Amino acid sequence: EDQVTQSPEALRLQEGESSSLNCSYTVSGLRGLFWYRQDPGKGPEFLFTLYSAGEEKEKERLKATLTKKESFLHITAPKPEDSATYLCAASAGGGNKLTFGTGTQLKVEL
């Protein structure tokens, strides 16, 4: 059974304090690894898709990386507006379904 595990469950950072969120996955035949941001009461907002080990993608203060077993979302010099829940998901095999992790709730304080 495909599994995606995220850690930590919650993370509190000071503004400017860089850190990383982890997403470990166990799937058969990874097709893509996805990162989303979700604000309270809203749908997930697409951030990145990674396809193969060694791939990296960046967007503003965020950088996502992928290995054969896990993905990291690095947040550099975060700001309070980066506070949100970050979701990781994997698609595998022949279907289109995503398997989601339970998310990391990030709070960035002044």
Add this chain to the structure above:
Amino acid sequence: GAVVSQHPSWVICKSGTSVKIECRSLDFQATTMFWYRQFPKQSLMLMATSNEGSKATYEQGVEKDKFLINHASLTLSTLTVTSAHPEDSSFYICSARDASGPTDTQYFGPGTRLTVL
């Protein structure tokens, strides 16, 4: 690009009534749309996969007669919660896969908060 809308954004209904939620892809065609349910402080739970022009595929434990899904066009899917009860109260989110894109990336709508009294 890749914008998905949902309507309504919130709805309150009486127990026993039916509620329809619309999901539209605004700037791309979506052969596949997905319906999720999310409980407070939990991740997304896939309810069903909707393919344009064919019957939806429901996940195990999801009652297909209670959650009716129609995907009549490449830009519209609807979820109807029939004979709603308080336990159906939840946050419902749809997503759409861009048929022209090279990836499995799903783009999500803003969600619909359903409260059944």
